[in-house]
Amino acid sequence: MTKLGGKIETLAVVGATGAVGRILLRELEERDFPYNKLKLLASARSAGSTVEVKGKPIQVELLEPNAFQGVDVAIASTPDEVARDFVPWARAAGTIVVDESGYWRMDPEVPLVIPEVNRDAIKNHKGLIASPNCSTTQMVVALKPLLDAVGLKRVVVSSYQAVSGAGLPAIDELRRATEAKLSNSEFSPAMFAHNIAFNLIPQIGSEKEAGFTSEEIKMVRETHKILGDNTIEIAATCVRVPVMIGHSEMIWVQTKKPITVAEARKLWEGSPGIVVVDDLSKKSYPMPVACADRPEVFVGRIRQDLFDPCGLVFWCVSDNLRKGAATNAVQIAEALVR
């Protein structure tokens, strides 16, 4: 990392026009991320268009084999198959890539990083660092303080995932599907397998193993990799809900040593990147609408299992486009620079 002495000469954002790409650019601006030159890359569909950054228009360039010449660091949010292709181009050019796609995450050579959780893993990078799946990230941020304090035997998680996890067209689809339902019009879904308006779809991703979906398996395998512990028994169910932005999760954990609600709350309150919102008497708890566009992970409805002193159940919400994607990637890039 010798060439990254506090500042990056040329930074590239790959997938600059997507749902996460737009947030990435705003995130870089808001955090005053240190770079001299910014290059925006996208597929042929978006190349040639202009995006305004820091008040100046930047033309989006084509993501092609030679695009990474002179690029020091690239932050990328693209579909898996795009990441499969462009990452070798970037590495060949000596570019360090922070990749948000799912393609490289489980490669044993690639660190999978949430800075609050396993920042040290970054230093083993070989030109590529992966950022975890959105539903995994917020859960692992919340689990880490518990793991460190009392150990984790088992996790049961049920997700309530916003449509924006499927990209900008999915937000538009929820809006149009809802309008159609309210006016009793016909609507044919394109982004989702079923009509999401006033409905729930208990499938995110494709069928994977043992009846679990790819999203559910990610929550198991990525969590194991990030926490460096394959023994935590995780059972995940991932569900799409008619919410624009913000993933929510019911998380029930069985810890190795007993823990009280007060102890857990104290752990979370003292953890970077976590905000505790937990006062049922005041109807105060995390909700997706309230957590949208915030970079933190929100924890509330903290309760001890009524039957098990090692059981703890809570509710966790985070903006899937921010900590679930853009914020985490920029935090990794910041850690690279420092």
Add this chain to the structure above:
Amino acid sequence: MTKLGGKIETLAVVGATGAVGRILLRELEERDFPYNKLKLLASARSAGSTVEVKGKPIQVELLEPNAFQGVDVAIASTPDEVARDFVPWARAAGTIVVDESGYWRMDPEVPLVIPEVNRDAIKNHKGLIASPNCSTTQMVVALKPLLDAVGLKRVVVSSYQAVSGAGLPAIDELRRATEAKLSNSEFSPAMFAHNIAFNLIPQIGSEKEAGFTSEEIKMVRETHKILGDNTIEIAATCVRVPVMIGHSEMIWVQTKKPITVAEARKLWEGSPGIVVVDDLSKKSYPMPVACADRPEVFVGRIRQDLFDPCGLVFWCVSDNLRKGAATNAVQIAEALVR
């Protein structure tokens, strides 16, 4: 039960104009429930209005102390405080009440019944039989075959509950709140503590014990009472979602003896009142929109825990106004008559 020889002379429906009351009347008609005379009762706000039953208008009468004279059986869906008051009037008149409110359910003298699960408990009634909470009913219907076959040690449940659980005005509120959001207009919620449009509210009911809500505690205590087993370790989290009709539940169970997915599926397929919808490869699973206005409990996404042969996770959907309320009450009344 001597006077109920296959037919009821006078049947009353209490709360006839509410969300469940309307479905109750349709349910009675569809199932050709055997009665000679029908009396509709409601609070002062609705008394005097007319409701059409079997093509004939019936005037709604006032729910008052003398209203139950000559009524053999009453099926009631009212708020708890209304049930507290009217049930003694009905019992004094010799009326047998099937009550859907939460007020009497945990009274040790009152059987709490789901006919598929504990029909025999009906015969111990002392003029009052309670029908369980909607979120409890569908879960217990799904749990019973597992309990009988392999025993249940632990249940972790996370609900995705439709707004209609809070009555007809709540459906209207979801509609209006959504329209307001789509047109960027202001909206002040009345039925819910927060704006439910494109949002989730992780609180149903009031604060009860140990940080759990009344709805969550119902899922524990009512389940124990119906199944006659206080040792099942249940952890419930109840969440309101922007869905009109149909409650969904992620249910993770730890059984006492191992069970495979194939065995569980076979148990459910052979159980009355349960429909298995479970083919991920065909994107086939229960969804609230598809289960609305159906009387059964739908089970899908059946998976074995990746780490525990006694762990089973599944997705359960049912129409909260039908099996969660009206259908179950009418089934209890049918069992009374037979």
